[in-house]
Amino acid sequence: xxxxxxxxxxxxxxxxxxxxxxxxxxxxxxxxxxxxxxxxxxxxxxxxxxxxxxxxxxxxxxxxxxxxxxxxxxxxxxxxxxxxxxxxxxxxxxxxxxxxxxxxxxxxxxxxxxxxxxxxxxxxxxxxxxxxxxxxxxxxxxxxxxxxxxxxxxxxxxxxxxxxxxxxxxxxxxxxxxxxxxxxxxxxxxxxxxxxxxxxxxxxxxxxxxxxxxxxxxxxxxxxxxxxxxxxxxxxxxxxxxxxxxxxxxxxxxxxxxxxxxxxxxxxxxxxxxxxxxxxxxxxxxxxxxxxxxxxxxxxxxxxxxxxxxxxxxxxxxxxxxxxxxxxxxxxxxxxxxxxxxxxx
Amino acid sequence: xxxxxxxxxxxxxxxxxxxxxxxxxxxxxxxxxxxxxxxxxxxxxxxxxxxxxxxxxxxxxxxxxxxxxxxxxxxxxxxxxxxxxxxxxxxxxxxxxxxxxxxxxxxxxxxxxxxxxxxxxxxxxxxxxxxxxxxxxxxxxxxxxxxxxxxxxxxxxxxxxxxxxxxxxxxxxxxxxxxxxxxxxxxxxxxxxxxxxxxxxxxxxxxxxxxxxxxxxxxxxxxxxxxxxxxxxxxxxxxxxxxxxxxxxxxxxxxxxxxxxxxxxxxxxxxxxxxxxxxxxxxxxxxxxxxxxxxxxxxxxxxxxxxxxxxxxxxxxxxxxxxxxxxxxxxxxxxxxxxxxxxxx
Numbered sequence: 001x002x003x004x005x006x007x008x009x010x011x012x013x014x015x016x017x018x019x020x021x022x023x024x025x026x027x028x029x030x031x032x033x034x035x036x037x038x039x040x041x042x043x044x045x046x047x048x049x050x051x052x053x054x055x056x057x058x059x060x061x062x063x064x065x066x067x068x069x070x071x072x073x074x075x076x077x078x079x080x081x082x083x084x085x086x087x088x089x090x091x092x093x094x095x096x097x098x099x100x101x102x103x104x105x106x107x108x109x110x111x112x113x114x115x116x117x118x119x120x121x122x123x124x125x126x127x128x129x130x131x132x133x134x135x136x137x138x139x140x141x142x143x144x145x146x147x148x149x150x151x152x153x154x155x156x157x158x159x160x161x162x163x164x165x166x167x168x169x170x171x172x173x174x175x176x177x178x179x180x181x182x183x184x185x186x187x188x189x190x191x192x193x194x195x196x197x198x199x200x201x202x203x204x205x206x207x208x209x210x211x212x213x214x215x216x217x218x219x220x221x222x223x224x225x226x227x228x229x230x231x232x233x234x235x236x237x238x239x240x241x242x243x244x245x246x247x248x249x250x251x252x253x254x255x256x257x258x259x260x261x262x263x264x265x266x267x268x269x270x271x272x273x274x275x276x277x278x279x280x281x282x283x284x285x286x287x288x289x290x291x292x293x294x295x296x297x298x299x300x301x302x303x304x305x306x307x308x309x310x311x312x313x314x315x316x317x318x319x320x321x322x323x324x325x326x327x328x329x330x331x332x333x334x335x336x337x338x339x340x341x342x343x344x345x
Numbered sequence: 346x347x348x349x350x351x352x353x354x355x356x357x358x359x360x361x362x363x364x365x366x367x368x369x370x371x372x373x374x375x376x377x378x379x380x381x382x383x384x385x386x387x388x389x390x391x392x393x394x395x396x397x398x399x400x401x402x403x404x405x406x407x408x409x410x411x412x413x414x415x416x417x418x419x420x421x422x423x424x425x426x427x428x429x430x431x432x433x434x435x436x437x438x439x440x441x442x443x444x445x446x447x448x449x450x451x452x453x454x455x456x457x458x459x460x461x462x463x464x465x466x467x468x469x470x471x472x473x474x475x476x477x478x479x480x481x482x483x484x485x486x487x488x489x490x491x492x493x494x495x496x497x498x499x500x501x502x503x504x505x506x507x508x509x510x511x512x513x514x515x516x517x518x519x520x521x522x523x524x525x526x527x528x529x530x531x532x533x534x535x536x537x538x539x540x541x542x543x544x545x546x547x548x549x550x551x552x553x554x555x556x557x558x559x560x561x562x563x564x565x566x567x568x569x570x571x572x573x574x575x576x577x578x579x580x581x582x583x584x585x586x587x588x589x590x591x592x593x594x595x596x597x598x599x600x601x602x603x604x605x606x607x608x609x610x611x612x613x614x615x616x617x618x619x620x621x622x623x624x625x626x627x628x629x630x631x632x633x634x635x636x637x638x639x640x641x642x643x644x645x646x647x648x649x650x651x652x653x654x655x656x657x658x659x660x661x662x663x664x665x666x667x668x669x670x671x672x673x674x675x676x677x678x679x680x681x682x683x684x685x686x687x688x689x690x
Contacts, residue, residue, distance in 0.1 A: 077431035086422035101446040103434055290635035
């Protein structure tokens, strides 16, 4: 389907000039190498005539630059990642970069295999949600590479690597503060069983609240990878039924809150009258459902902006002059019907 | 970060054997080339010892095979595409293939640029939602290439190329039949202004219904690319307010239905009492919203299955023996609250 590929060698032969001259012209280095304007015009006219397209692969092998940035996220079907993927792509495209996405499945081995593949393809940079179990040494070494690595959504506290994350502690705290301001006394916390930074910090805010208010922590940590959605629901059901005094639940992820709201409806518990609900991470469903769901909104547009700006700034800085760029953004509490209760005595 | 890369040449020198011998062993071609088992063991032991990883790029340049399939969709942030992307990835991974995603933005020029890039990267196959304006000749030529092309979601009727699509006409007809069975007399149709096969066939079902029932078609075709979401809402508002007798609306896309349901709520129109609603393409919101929304459900799992099976079957068939594989799947009507009205006289 492509035009027949002509080699630089064939062009040189046809025009009876050297391969080097053709190469200089094609790479925009003719002037600095004192090639005459007449010769430049001749090469360009011929190349246009035969419809020569330099091979991107040959070009990137030569220049070490592919203008490709890879965006490696846990799961591209998660609306949070999918939306940011799209936003990044639009911004990168304006800057002349193409974005390729892959899902890591939060699997360290798969991630390393993908990175090896992308290294061979000579991509220019990596945006990565580091999977569980990815070794610090691996990230450390990669972040010193010529092609920059920017961590996203979560980071490794022990590694000095560029990242764009949100303040998960502060985000969760806002929600928990609202529960308290509304007089909720028995607040449960449903999360996934993960010590990745983003999950750790959300739970940390809950533990701090419990400690400061002398509350007994009520945490359900679901081993979500080994659980089917049915098992997840059963675990939530048991958790809610075992604590009839619970008057509020904080869901630490989007996905858990969707399941949870459905379950609470099935159990006949009225939201917010009998139970207030907050979800970490917003989505369309929370906006339009009845009742609508209060959530901690991550600033997606700003995250996407910062990811691209950080990446381009690193790419455009010589590797020996680079300093890791660490961007921490704030999440916002969006109050909706699921927390609109009268303040209790 | 990677282990130091050792070349085949260096290995050959170190073991004092020929480069060809090393290459045969590494490519599993030692036996057919009568290399002794002793020598095979020696090479393998040494390669293991030094942690040699053959370069994927070098390998794919040599073999013309990268074990990469690209999945090029209109917009990866659309939940329909994002979900299928994930399903495909899981299936492909089991078969030893990696999936790379990109968004085409339904832009023919961008799509062609991406395909050129992927050709250079020597990917093994292309799954593509062909964008508006992609020339038949381009698709025609590409579908004769060594690396297969499978169209998805939509196809070009004039081109003999493999595809996996659903029967959009039959899917829409099921919804329109339900409206009629429930006694709706004034059915509106809201779609986007596109003549791509999937949109064409949905509208066609509506026009057929109008013709057979002597109804005046009421179609709003939104030029969605040039419209902001505010303009889209205004156009819908005018369309609905101009036809107070309208008692049912069929939304031809997911996205339009989400906006539409919100708008109908704002206008104080009761669903389904005053207006029945059906959406083409299901999502979580339709399932959980109040009222829940009747929709035409595309069989995502089956689509993903067929895409991978079709792709692998083409990859594994010599190009001269290939016949285009054309898979058409059926969508299902999922009845929910937005159409549960009593049958009128």
